[in-house]
Amino acid sequence: MNIMVDHKKQFISLFNETARYHHRHKVFRDFITLAAASIHNGIYFSDELEREYMETVRQYEAKDAERMAMLLAEVVMGLEAGSGDFLGTLYMQLELGESARGQFFTPFCISRMMAEMQLGDIGSLLADKPFFTVYEPACGSAGMLLAIAEVVREKGFNPDRHLWVSCTDIDPVASGMAYIQLSLKGVPGEIVTGNALSGERRRVMYTPAHWLGNWPYRLKVV
Incomplete structure (x- = not known):
């Protein structure tokens, strides 16, 4: 049962x-x-x-x-x-x-819909390169990136091989949530605590999948 x-x-x-x-x-x-x-x-x-x-x-x-x-x-x-x-x-x-800081987290069903609309044909997206990158300048808890990784996986591709993300949030609690969730879902990328508008990067943390997938090298050679 x-x-x-x-x-x-x-x-x-x-x-x-x-x-x-x-x-x-x-x-x-x-x-x-x-x-x-x-x-x-x-x-x-x-x-x-x-x-x-x-x-x-x-x-x-x-x-x-x-x-x-x-x-x-x-x-x-x-x-x-x-x-x-x-x-x-x-x-x-x-x-x-x-709410005073504009912290309203998008419902995941909306993030899923947006991810499906943005990605389209992943096969053609990967036709000339082994992976694609996504940048999220105000990531919150990374709901949008989690939705993208989920859609990539459902279309038959492994996010740990075909997707690398970079996301930023000014709030360390939000960027911490993003780091935890992207790490546990096996998504390679960097999570920045800082200001995307000014370019400030107070802290940068890379997910385990970033290191395990040799992404420091892969990002250089493409």
């Missing part, structure tokens, strides 16, 4: 139990910091991210640090189940978005 688990509901229930001595915005922000650092340093170690991880986790009791790991597990399982923009949806459901 297959039992369908609502991982978003599980995440919210666990999140509401985690570190009630901190504000909800801080807990979510710190979860993103810890999760992103864990994923990144599992494949490409950064002393800076390790320091941030240790400085963040020491602000939590042991049981809540364990809950942070459990929250990441729910994200992993939710994305494996095909939940679209898992973190972006949760961010809005938890009412953590800042």
Whole structure:
């Protein structure tokens, strides 16, 4: 018997139990910091991210640090189940978005429709080159890029071989969500925390698929 688990509901229930001595915005922000650092340093170690991880986790009791790991597990399982923009949806459901900063995350069904309209015939797109690149200057939690990767996969192509993305967001929580989701979905690319209009790049993080797929070399030779 297959039992369908609502991982978003599980995440919210666990999140509401985690570190009630901190504000909800801080807990979510710190979860993103810890999760992103864990994923990144599992494949490409950064002393800076390790320091941030240790400085963040020491602000939590042991049981809540364990809950942070459990929250990441729910994200992993939710994305494996095909939940679209898992973190972006949760961010809005938890009412953590800042409307004053224009933070409204596009519903994933709209992102899917836009991705299908933009991509068209992927075979012809790849006729003269082995991959194509996509740039998203205000990526939020990377819902649009997740939709593009999903469409590429459904059309019979592997995103880890035929797609490379570059995305930017001024909000480190948003860029952190983008990094986590693109990493867990196996999409190669760079996630920039900075200002796309001014060209500011405060932090650049590359997904595991970027390193594992030898993209530093592939981008140079094309």
